[in-house]
Amino acid sequence: MQSLHNSVIASENDYLVRKSGAGRTSQFSRKSDYWQGLFHAMGCPCELLVETDDESMAERLLDLVSSEAWRVEDKFSRYLPDNIVAKINNSDGAEIEVDDETADLLDFATTLHQLSDGMFDSSSGVLREVWKFDGSDNVPSPEQITSILCRVGWQKLDWNRPCLRLRPGMQIDLGGLGKEYAVDRAASQVAEATDASCLVNFGGDLIAVGSRAKHAGWQVGIEALDEGTQRAERLIRLKQGGLATSGDARRFLQKDGVRYGHILNPVSGWPIESSARSITVAADTCTQAGMLATLAMLGGRAAEAFLDEQNVSYWCLR
């Protein structure tokens, strides 16, 4: 999902490239009536849009947002070798004491596991070892899946706040909620700092805060599923609140005419059957939007029925 007011590669004449610590850069430029900050975090293009004439305030907000994004990435990314997640995943059965923020995320993941009857499972990342969604036809065998399922199951965690014990072979992956969480954290910092209308967008999971003075909200486009088309499939006017998308548009396997989406059922080990190709949900926060989109996606054929029951606005592409 992209804001239509920008392209990820800034092409306006007046832009500034700014450096910020550890080789991470951000770009900052002026659009028609707002400032746009761009940077890269959590493996995706991120942006901050601020509706203000105050350039220095907008720059400060960009610093706030990018710092928060990189902080969350550094702390919770499963790709880094020495953060709390790495410590937990390399603990080999030992008990690990975690800080408050990590404990809050673990509690949240536990709630989601219960709310979804086990379908949302932050320990299911190991299934990645047998499912490689590279568009090929390398579908794993039932034996491979059975053996890997022994290492999956959030209910197998020994979690007594603040102490977590993971069984050997198991891994936790907070990627399923990390991005949305980061968006909301960055947004609350922005909201504390200013009343100006802002849009925080990390790779398509986004939130609008403040009140957009001149226009009736931000215009956000959901990408069409057809590869290569820039034309947005649908246009959403977002005045306030979060939008998040769950989808398999780019990551899938195809074998014998069957398309295997990358959303896996952690109980069976197989991709969700009849999953929608893309689900976008609007909710008060980006986290709620993201979790509802994921829960709906996990519901397969029942995605729309589930979202109708939750009484939220959503856009489902099949």
Add this chain to the structure above:
Amino acid sequence: MRGLAKTLFLSQLLIFALAGCNSMGVEPWERDVLAKEEMQLTVDPVEAGLDDHIYFSKEASSGGRGFGGGGCGCN
């Protein structure tokens, strides 16, 4: 006249019976099926309009579901 009285009586009875049914219905979160396009009372207004026009031109009755979009000199 007899036909008219019968119609009026029946329709009044049914309308008031239905309008008084406070207990019938669904909660807002149970409207998933009702929201489907194929469950709308008129699924395809263009097709409904075409059919209404054909039958209005060939028969002595018209309307019922809604208003005619207009008359015509069809024979």
Add this chain to the structure above:
Amino acid sequence: MATKKRKSVAASLATATCSLLGNAATEPVQAQEEPGWDFNTALLYYDEGDGRVQDISFNVLANRTFVDDRSLSLTFVFDSLTGATPVGAVPFSGPQTLTRASGGSTYNVPANEIPLDDTFLDTRYALAVNWQQPLGRLYSLNAGLSSSFEYDYTHIGANVELSRDFNQRNTTVSLGLAIANDDMDPEGGAPIPFAPMLDVGDLSNKAGDESKDVVDVKIGVTQVINRNFLVQLNYSFSDSSGYLNDPYKILSLVDAVTGDPIPRTPAPGAEGPLHEYAFEHRPDSRTKHSLYGQGKYYMSGKVLDLSYRFMTDDWGIDSHTLDLHFRWPVGESSYFEPHLRFYTQSHADFYRVSLVDGVPLPTYASADYRLGEFDALTVGLKYGWKLASGNEMSARIEFYNQEGDAPRNQLIGNQLTREMYPDMDAIIAQFSYRFGK
């Protein structure tokens, strides 16, 4: 228990998110699909066969939604009609010659055939606009204007409907009103009722243009019965007044014993009808009452749509219509929809097979087969499919059969041996394409 639990997922999630983010209160989300245009187009072909009416119709419905659930729709229809239609004269064992309605020329009817007049070539354009918007939380307003234009017929109309929801939107009550004024200016002028058919060029049986006014009132209730079942009940009242005759319909004047048309000699040197005919005469007002009920029932993906309409009017016509559609999904993106429609109507009080020579003229009389007593059956099948782009196409084919009888007690002499009522068989074929946004 399961329903209660499913309901609270969003609520539980909200609470959990609140704990996670430490937000005291978040602003409620405001997100809406950007309004856009939606198009529904259709091409229809209608053919009664046997040289009778053929119609090609092209329709476009363009709908634009605005923020806050307001919408505007524009409808454009183009019709091209050709072919002949039963004119109301009786068939008999010899040929007949009649003057066209325009008074400009004559046409011949072979022996033993029901007379058809093909003066009836017409092009029609119709344009309608409709506005819909909510009024407050529970009310909804729908207002529109309609118009149609043919070389001999103009219609303009206005309609308004107010709806209100009750019982958590499970019940909706609506009240609607429509008014219309139709103007007729047939070629040669509108005929004087019961005036005789005259020779070519003699228009003394014609008056100028005429008009009629129609008022429609509708009261309706829509009720959700359960998650899969919805019903609607409407009562409609319609009042027409003015020139209600069909300017092209006539009756034959027949012999009281044989039932055959009375011969006539045109004026010297003139062309004209070779038998006696008179233009029809309908009352100048008509009051109709209708009761319409519809139910839609969802059964694991399939949808049953059944409706019934009862109509009665002060012309003595009673009709019953039973309409059944059954949508049968095929795979994820297509469906079949068989269609069955039963219709039956009684004849108008003033429906006459023919006017009888020597018998006093009735107050009103019409031999228009559409005011006669007949049954009709439509059988059809529709196939619809969704394209990859999300747009929809559909195609349907239907067969419409009308079979009627002239009232036996009106038949005289040779008429009893003939097929007096023009049965009809028509094919309806339609292709639709919906796209937009």
